[in-house]
């Protein structure tokens with residue numbers, strides 16, 4: 213597959229069983245071959261998207277001192293403001309690059325911590341209260357309401373994933389009903405100086421979770437995905453679409469039959485370096501104690517298990533420890549797609 217397929221999910225959202233089956237089949241092909249697909253007919257209003265972007269732009273235009281008042285916590289998880297120069301996505305795949313040219317603002321679950329996780333390390337890592345900039349209540353409202361609009365969309369797509377895998381449509385429900393998803397608005401600003409060698413807006417990486425739902429602008433210096441034949445191709449989405457890609461957890465859940473694919477955000481050409489780009493990214497993650505194991509019946513039987521069954525929270529902790537270890541400069545972090 214040398215392009216990202218566009219899938220209209222409108223009729224699958226009406227509950228029609230045949231339509232769900234058709235959409236699931238298209239998703240299965242995309243996830244097996246390229247790990248990316250775009251969706252239209254998803255029902256999320258443009259006004260919702262515009263609102264979050266407007267708040268984010270106004271925030272990013274503020275002085276750095278103001279932005280850093282809600283700076284990222286020491287755990288380097290997806291909360292608060294991350295300034296330009298403090299992340300390099302490619303670190304997460306063991307590649308040392310100059311820092312990525314973007315700034316962002318992240319948040320985690322809006323729902324409070326499930327009772328059984330209270331007082332455990334998982335509470336801090338997955339359910340740390342969100343950070344909000346001072347005196348801009350509209351910012352919090354816009355972010356939370358966008359996050360809320362992604363929750364049912366992600367659950368619907370996971371239902372289609374289950375069908376695509378030959379499972380009961382509700383298979384994932386109990387594994388995502390206390391999900392730990394995060395969201396980030398990323399601003400790739402104009403580039404006043406040429407990037408350093410090897411420096412990108414966003415270095416190559418795979419996302420970590422189950423599913424990423426991305427609202428990106430088709431601006432110069434955009435998203436690219438690496439196809440199985442080794443080509444980097446531009447991921448273009450028509451204005452109303454979301455780009456979706458699966459993350460490492462879904463790849464693991466399918467015993468590597470679905471691909472969590474490498475992607476990156478390139479620099480604009482020098483003559484267009486004054487044009488910024490904004491992305492709103494929802495990273496869907498399952499429950500802390502969801503066991504990630506490839507069930508017999510979908511792909512499990514025909515290929516030896518590539519991973520031992522393990523809980524999502526433990527996999528995440530392990531990955532976090534490794535990426536911290538790899539980080540030579542404590543201002544940089546490799547955690548991508550979270």
Ligand SMILES: O=C(O)CCC(=O)C(=O)O
Nearest residue numbers: 428435477491493548549
């Ligand atoms: O901005 C984009 O288009 C992609 C961002 C991305 O890949 C990520 O945040 O994981």
Ligand SMILES: [Fe+2]
Nearest residue numbers: 418419475549
């Ligand atoms: Fe990503």
